[in-house]
Amino acid sequence: MSDLRYPIGEFRRKSRYTSEERQVNIALLKQAPNALRSALAGLSAPQLDTPYREGGWTVRQVAHHLPDSHLNAYTRVKLALTEEKPVIKPYDETAWALLADTQYTHLEVSIVLLGAVHTRLAIIFESLEESDWQREYLHPVNGATSIEATLASYIWHGQHHIAHITNLRERKDW
Helix, strand or coil, rough: CCCCCCCCCCCCCCCCCHHEEEEEEEEHHHHHHHHHHHCCCCCCCHHHHCCCCCCCEHHHHHHHHHHHHHHHHHHHHHHHCCCCCCCCCCCHHHHHHHHHHHHHHCCCCCCHHHHHHHHHHHHHHHHHHHHHHHHHEEEEEEEEHHHHHHHHHHHHHHHHHHHHHHHHHHHHHH
């Protein structure tokens, strides 16, 4: 792998997603917390505090980042469903990764939190009418983002970060 930052490649947003693609993504959403738990299984404290690449976050930071990020996705989806093209607020992911909850919270708390967020998102996604998938929020940097693109991007996001962990484990023979 030549670029450790993107172990599964960069996200490529499509203009539209089929119903079948959305259903696959919902199934992947439900599986992600267990995939994270498996990726973290048996790692020691020093291993958890190892960056997945030079200059990158530690395994611990990556694991806590996923529910942080996906909580934001949950809020963005709910805003898009209840307001007309709301402008969302981005957040400083790096600053969040340096807070005490990332350093001191047991990883299982974040795995459970990710599971809860994904359960709630799956319920929302499974309830949507066809037209709801095109509802959008406005990101100050990324522009208009539909609900279906949000689902696809957060599936990629989870797989991307879990691959950071599993690829590090392979490289280190952990």
